[in-house]
Amino acid sequence: MDQPAVTPQASSWTPTWRDLDLGAASWSPRPVNPDPRGAVGLKLLLLVLALSGLAAAYTWATLRWSYSEGERAGYVQKLSRRGWICKTWEGELAMVTMPGAIPEKFYFSVPSEAVADRINRSMGKRVALQYQQHVGVPTSCFGDTEYFVSGLVVVE
Helix, strand or coil, X not given: CCCCCCCCCCCCCCCCHHHXXXXXXXXXXXXXXXXXXXXXXXXXXXXXXXXXXXXXXXXXXXXXXXXXXXXXXXXXXXXXXXXXXXXXXXXXXXXXXXXXXXXXXXXXXECXXXXXXXXXXXXXXXXXXXXXXXXXXCCCCCCCCCEEEEEEEECC
């Protein structure tokens, strides 16, 4: 049996967006955030934590690896523990090449209490300071200079 062919009938009515019943539970292209300040606060907190983590990693890297290592010989002129909040041992070494010449000063920091005690006991003697140079340390809480003394040898 043959079915009669269905032909589309022309209609004068065309639906518009106003005719659609979306209802309250319909899909929305933009999700509704009940607390937009909470989301902004969380994003701000995550940004601050990420920046703090990067700063801590950079500080750790500058203190972990040294740019150069070496020794400087001379007479320790001054060693003092100073700072408002972060107390560090800071000193200066007078490097004299020959008697009567103007000494060149080498400014250094001492991170270790034991090394600072050894330097204090050898004041007035000719010493060779073993140091590491740490370039780019972001704060003076670890030392005012980039030269960190790790040991000393009394020369005289």
